[in-house]
Amino acid sequence: MTFHTFFRTGGESRLSKSLADIDNIKPEDLDKEILRAAMIAELDAVNIYEQMANLTKNEEIRKILLEVARKEKIHVAMFETILLQTDREFLKIYADYSLARAKR
DSSP states (O other): OOHHHHHEETTEESSOOOSOOGGGSOGGGHHHHHHHHHHHHHHHHHHHHHHHHHHOOOHHHHHHHHHHHHHHHHHHHHHHHHHHHHOHHHHHHHHHHHHHHHTO
16 A cells, blocks of 8 residues: 555545534534544544554654554543443443343
8 A cells, every 4th residue: 555545545535524414413412423523533543543554664653653543542432431421322232232242
């Protein structure tokens, strides 16, 4: 993969679209949408930093990129924690799935 094709594939940006149609979001759902968009942005950053780390031949740059990616993962966890506190339906699904996995 070349650097030029790194950010674009088929003419389209590789970054996710953040907020949905903000005009159609219910006021009570706005914070949940913001948290989800923040998580998506952080996951995009993780992907970019890890992919760039795989592209570079410079070990110092690779280490820095991987450390930055790790910090972005912490941000994802922070936003997810708040989302779990904010979105009761997501919390229930998350808990049910976790319990089901634990029974395996």
